[in-house]
Amino acid sequence: xxxxxxxxxxxxxxxxxxxxxxxxxxxxxxxxxxxxxxxxxxxxxxxxxxxxxxxxxxxxxxxxxxxxxxxxxxxxxxxxxxxxxxxxxxxxxxxxxxxxxxxxxxxxxxxxxxxxxxxxxxxxxxxxxxxxxxxxx
Amino acid sequence: xxxxxxxxxxxxxxxxxxxxxxxxxxxxxxxxxxxxxxxxxxxxxxxxxxxxxxxxxxxxxxxxxxxxxxxxxxxxxxxxxxxxxxxxxxxxxxxxxxxxxxxxxxxxxxxxxxxxxxxxxxxxxxxxxxxxxxxxxxxxxxxxxxxxxxxxxxxxxxxxxxxxxxxxxxxxxxxxxxxxxxxxxxxxxxxxxxxxxxxxxxxxxxxxxxxxxxxxxxxxxxxxxxxxxxxxxxxxxxxxxxxxxxxxxxxxxxxxxxxxxxxxxxxxxxxxxxxxxxxxxxxxxxxxxxxxxxxxxxxxxxxxxxxxxxxxxxxxxxxxxxxxxxxxxxxxxxxxxxxxxxxxxxxxxxxxxxxxxxxxxxxxxxxxxxxxxxxxxxxxxxxxxxxxxxxxxxxxxxxxxxxxxxxxxxxxx
Numbered sequence: 410x411x412x413x414x415x416x417x418x419x420x421x422x423x424x425x426x427x428x429x430x431x432x433x434x435x436x437x438x439x440x441x442x443x444x445x446x447x448x449x450x451x452x453x454x455x456x457x458x459x460x461x462x463x464x465x466x467x468x469x470x471x472x473x474x475x476x477x478x479x480x481x482x483x484x485x486x487x488x489x490x491x492x493x494x495x496x497x498x499x500x501x502x503x504x505x506x507x508x509x510x511x512x513x514x515x516x517x518x519x520x521x522x523x524x525x526x527x528x529x530x531x532x533x534x535x536x537x538x539x540x541x542x543x544x545x546x
Numbered sequence: 547x548x549x550x551x552x553x554x555x556x557x558x559x560x561x562x563x564x565x566x567x568x569x570x571x572x573x574x575x576x577x578x579x580x581x582x583x584x585x586x587x588x589x590x591x592x593x594x595x596x597x598x599x600x601x602x603x604x605x606x607x608x609x610x611x612x613x614x615x616x617x618x619x620x621x622x623x624x625x626x627x628x629x630x631x632x633x634x635x636x637x638x639x640x641x642x643x644x645x646x647x648x649x650x651x652x653x654x655x656x657x658x659x660x661x662x663x664x665x666x667x668x669x670x671x672x673x674x675x676x677x678x679x680x681x682x683x684x685x686x687x688x689x690x691x692x693x694x695x696x697x698x699x700x701x702x703x704x705x706x707x708x709x710x711x712x713x714x715x716x717x718x719x720x721x722x723x724x725x726x727x728x729x730x731x732x733x734x735x736x737x738x739x740x741x742x743x744x745x746x747x748x749x750x751x752x753x754x755x756x757x758x759x760x761x762x763x764x765x766x767x768x769x770x771x772x773x774x775x776x777x778x779x780x781x782x783x784x785x786x787x788x789x790x791x792x793x794x795x796x797x798x799x800x801x802x803x804x805x806x807x808x809x810x811x812x813x814x815x816x817x818x819x820x821x822x823x824x825x826x827x828x829x830x831x832x833x834x835x836x837x838x839x840x841x842x843x844x845x846x847x848x849x850x851x852x853x854x855x856x857x858x859x860x861x862x863x864x865x866x867x868x869x870x871x872x873x874x875x876x877x878x879x880x881x882x883x884x885x886x887x888x889x890x891x892x893x894x895x896x897x898x899x900x901x902x903x904x905x906x907x908x909x910x911x912x913x914x915x916x917x918x919x920x921x922x923x924x925x926x927x928x929x930x931x932x933x934x935x936x937x938x939x940x941x942x943x944x945x946x947x948x949x950x951x952x953x954x955x956x957x958x959x
Contacts, residue, residue: 417913418741418744419820419821419824420741420742420744420745420777420820421740421741421744421745421748422748423745423748423749423773424745424747424748424749424750424751424752424753425748425752427749427752427756427770428751428752428755428756431756431762464912464913507737507740507744528740528744529743529744529747529748530744530748531747531748531751532748532751532752532755533751
């Protein structure tokens with residue numbers, strides 16, 4: 410199983426990545442939107458976990474909102490609309506965020522038709538996302 | 547404005563009826579500047595009052611209004627939001643080209659240049675300065691300037707309603723901008739603290755499920771437990787940074803001791819092992835190994851180095867090196883340098899980089915979450931240790947932060 414994390418703060422996913430790798434998954438981490446789009450363009454992943462708040466990268470022309478925040482949402486729009494990311498349009502994408510406001514999270518989930526997972530991420534949450542609820546550790 | 551002279555119009559009449567939520571500080575400032583220029587052109591007086599809003603204890607002053615309302619401001623002190631201190635000084639000469647006022651150590655000479663900007667070429671003979679701190683971030687400065695030697699201690703309240711309005715309006719506008727700043731600061735602070743806590747949470751979860759499994763490598767488990775310790779230290783450092791940034795360093799008790807710089811820096815660089823490995827960064831410790839020991843406060847020096855090294859790791863280009871070195875400068879001073887190659891800092895940004903809350907354009911792009919308080923705290927702490935911190939930056943040589951400290955710290959706290 411191939412999994413991509415697009416997350417600049419690796420500390421927040423360290424334990425989860427360790428768990429997934431021990432369970433035999435191939436995990437890739439991209440720390441900017443630029444790197445993430447590069448991965449999504451040329452590689453196929455079964456699951457993608459994408460941080461809402463992400464730096465765009467040094468040379469990318471993504472629209473930045475409020476100094477690079479919410480770049481994750483811009484990336485998501487790009488992947489869904491641009492055929493250049495054909496390989497990734499069948500990946501199951503999850504947004505991850507440390508927002509606490511339910512209404513804000515619900516808006517994102519509704520607008521982008523995407524499941525949103527709140528940090529801190531637990532192993533149970535990830536297992537559920539991957540459909541492993543019956544799989545023992 | 548002579549005593550008792552009638553004021554023809556109230557330049558702030560339309561602000562009085564506005565809700566504090568709608569107050570725009572920059573609009574008030576523009577109105578006040580225009581009005582003051584007009585007053586100066588119309589009359590000549592031996593006594594001028596001015597009130598300044600100094601943002602975040604920086605060296606820039608923004609003229610808000612001209613008033614002498616010490617009495618009204620004193621009323622607001624009772625509300626507990628303002629503290630009142632006086633720093634009176636009498637100027638020695640009127641020849642000064644300094645355009646910035648140092649609020650931390652106000653001097654009469656530095657006031658002269660600024661008064662010239664405000665009041666034109668009138669020879670100012672004496673000046674009194676009263677500064678009022680608001681929530682550690684902001685200051686309202688009242689000043690009284692005289693043509694002739696006279697009694698400085700005569701800032702008195704005025705009864706004219708427009709002066710009272712100006713003070714109230716600017717007070718609310720300042721509070722409003724402070725509140726917005728505070729919310730933004732707290733959002734960022736939560737983010738900075740949540741990150742290491744997320745690590746602890748997700749790894750606790752992981753270890754809970756995997757620690758007992760015999761097929762998991764013992765060395766792997768040991769490394770994971772060591773990571774816990776590293777991240778906990780990182781979290782503690784971030785908390786202290788917030789404490790220094792918002793509560794200041796005045797109450798920190800210093801305990802100087804003899805320190806080996808190499809032994810001090812090694813554990814700090816190890817805290818950034820993961821990020822440094824991911825970016826293929828190498829640490830070089832030339833010049834640290836054979837230096838004589840420095841006598842200073844260990845925890846403050848560690849804290850400064852923690853910040854400088856963390857910035858170097860964060861903003862270095864992948865595959866480059868971070869150099870730590872030390873050398874003697876003048877008698878009894880040591881310059882400790884942290885050099886990295888990566889983010890380029892412009893000359894204009896160099897001037898502002900030590901300000902509380904300031905972040906360069908490049909830094910904001912690379913790390914949207916940062917609070918911009920680390921270097922401001924480093925400067926405060928360096929001054930507590932009777933030293934200084936400087937920055938040199940160029941495309942050829944990279945970025946070098948230099949901490950200059952006395953080799954033997956004299957005096958405690």
